[in-house]
Amino acid sequence: MGISVKHISKSYKKVNALKGISFEVKPGELFGLIGPDGAGKTTLFRILTTLLFADQGTASVSGYDVVKDYKSIRNSVGYMPGRFSLYQDLTVAENLEFFATIFGTTVKENYDLIKDIYIQIEPFKNRRAGKLSGGMKQKLALSCALIHKPKVLFLDEPTTGVDPVSRKEFWDMLKRLQQTGITILVSTPYMDEAALCDRIALIQDGKILQIDTPQGIVKHYPKKIFNVQADNMYELINLLKDYAHQYSVYPFGEFVHYSDKRADFNTADLQSYLTEKGLKDIAIETTKATIEDTFMELAK
Amino acid sequence: MVSNNIIQVENLTKAFGDFTAVNAISFEVKKGEIFGFLGANGAGKTTAMKMLIGISRPTSGKATVAGFDVYKNPDAIKKNIGYMSQKFALYDDLTVKENITFYGGIYGLSRKQIKEKTNQLLEELGLQKIVGELVGSLPLGWKQKLSFSVALLHEPKIVFLDEPTGGVDPITRRQFWEMIYKTAHNGTTIFVTTHYMDEAEYCDRVSIMVDGKIEALDTPKKLKEQFKAKTMNDVFLKLARG
Structure with missing residues (x-):
């Protein structure tokens, strides 16, 4: 009774935002939709929260059909859109009270669920929402999305533009929320956050590229992958791209991730090619494919 | 300019009432360097950057950018730098070509220069086919690449990039x-902010701001050694969490 999506398609005037996607989210699961801007994530969220009709396909959320039972869905899900959507002219406390009242409950009744998060913004409870910092807005929005104790929580890019520290705190909060039994569907463009989900779907151009656990998804990378380093990063990237046998070349922090077309690839060949071209301090060693490597390979 | 530094900052401070957003920061950026300017949300990065690009007057301290003083010559700074941010990039309701022409005009290029630059740019970016399309209809990644190129139209000595890759797919990133x-290889200095810590590794040097102060500044390699961390992400978490 988590989320079920079957062959959902949606087009706007010029764009096919979703092209027949299907997946299931189990009850109590923390499921991540991982993909860049324009992949179709927001369209999917809007369909599942009954704000938009799909052109084709069916979907249900905690057992309710998104078209027939839209009222039941609205009562039982929490939705935090990508764009800050609370009332800027109401204070922190007023926003929270407003959302509780709309859903026929009180802040007091479900305070336990949000306590952890709300306590951090409580010192500012008389400040207008529009005057909060990005991190505080995010916490208030999450509190408002939870105040009616939803069965399913939808979070559309909650951490986009947020610094690494606040992102980590946010994910710690999500993990604690999950313990209360809530099903969570969360989208993000940050591949490192994918590793924190139970399962993930990689999505691009309205299609799902792959669904698996974070540990499982990297097994779909078809090649051996190598960390390459040298004294000049810019030259290194250019030289690797010009190398006749290269299969893929992507900068990854201090390394370049390299894979080779040949099955019998020998690192010594590459080493001598780079040395010949004048690079120094060359190091080549095997490494493991990351979720980001896998995404880029599948998105090719 | 006497030194090889394109940015020179000494005790630069900006206070709003009794809140000090930027608290006596000092650093320099060398010509042709890729300089990463990191920090948590609210650490003061944007405020500092606004002073450096000449749109916010410091409360105290000294700063020169591209050889010009931020107090005396803010307008000269604006002419000699490029700027691009994730939020304000280009005009959605103008075509690719119109945007380039518009910005070329703003930067005071001649018609002939604009024409040459436009052709060169479109070819480099592979955008010839969609030169007549509205910018609003382009995918985010293309917009960002176009926007970066437009920031370089007038061949500035330094370009400021404020979270240029937020939300962009990994390949385009x-x-x-x-x-x-x-661009850096061709001698233009890059001053960039980002929340992607793998991108911090791509910088020649990185500074990390915490609560209005620069708490660390070095090459990514040395910062990792200094903080006994495996990645820049760990360095950032250690510093910003205190």
Whole structure:
């Protein structure tokens, strides 16, 4: 009774935002939709929260059909859109009270669920929402999305533009929320956050590229992958791209991730090619494919 | 300019009432360097950057950018730098070509220069086919690449990039960084903010701001050694969490 999506398609005037996607989210699961801007994530969220009709396909959320039972869905899900959507002219406390009242409950009744998060913004409870910092807005929005104790929580890019520290705190909060039994569907463009989900779907151009656990998804990378380093990063990237046998070349922090077309690839060949071209301090060693490597390979 | 530094900052401070957003920061950026300017949300990065690009007057301290003083010559700074941010990039309701022409005009290029630059740019970015399309209809990654190129139209000595790759897909993000490398290789200084810590590793040097102060500044390699961390992400978490 988590989320079920079957062959959902949606087009706007010029764009096919979703092209027949299907997946299931189990009850109590923390499921991540991982993909860049324009992949179709927001369209999917809007369909599942009954704000938009799909052109084709069916979907249900905690057992309710998104078209027939839209009222039941609205009562039982929490939705935090990508764009800050609370009332800027109401204070922190007023926003929270407003959302509780709309859903026929009180802040007091479900305070336990949000306590952890709300306590951090409580010192500012008389400040207008529009005057909060990005991190505080995010916490208030999450509190408002939870105040009616939803069965399913939808979070559309909650951490986009947020610094690494606040992102980590946010994910710690999500993990604690999950313990209360809530099903969570969360989208993000940050591949490192994918590793924190139970399962993930990689999505691009309205299609799902792959669904698996974070540990499982990297097994779909078809090649051996190598960390390459040298004294000049810019030259290194250019030289690797010009190398006749290269299969893929992507900068990854201090390394370049390299894979080779040949099955019998020998690192010594590459080493001598780079040395010949004048690079120094060359190091080549095997490494493991990351979720980001896998995404880029599948998105090719 | 006497030194090889394109940015020179000494005790730069900006206070709003009794809140000190930027608290006596000092650093310099060398010509042709890729300089990463990191910090948590609210650490004071944007405020500092606004002073450096000449749109916010400091409360105290000294700063020169591209040889010009931020107090005396803010307008000269604006002419000699490029700026691009994730939020304000280009005009959605103008076509690709109109945007380039518009910005070329703003930067005071001649018609002939604009024409040459437009052709060169479109070819480099592979955008010839969609030159007549509205910018609003382009995918985010293309917009960002175009926007970066437009920030370089007037061949500035330094370009400021404020979170240029937020929300962009991983492949385009890397193509974007290859553009940055190429630009730096050609001698333009890059001053960049990002929340992607793998991108911090691509910088020659990185500074990390915490509560209005620069708490660390070095090459990514030395910062990792200094903080006994495996990645820049760990360095950032250690510093910003205190």
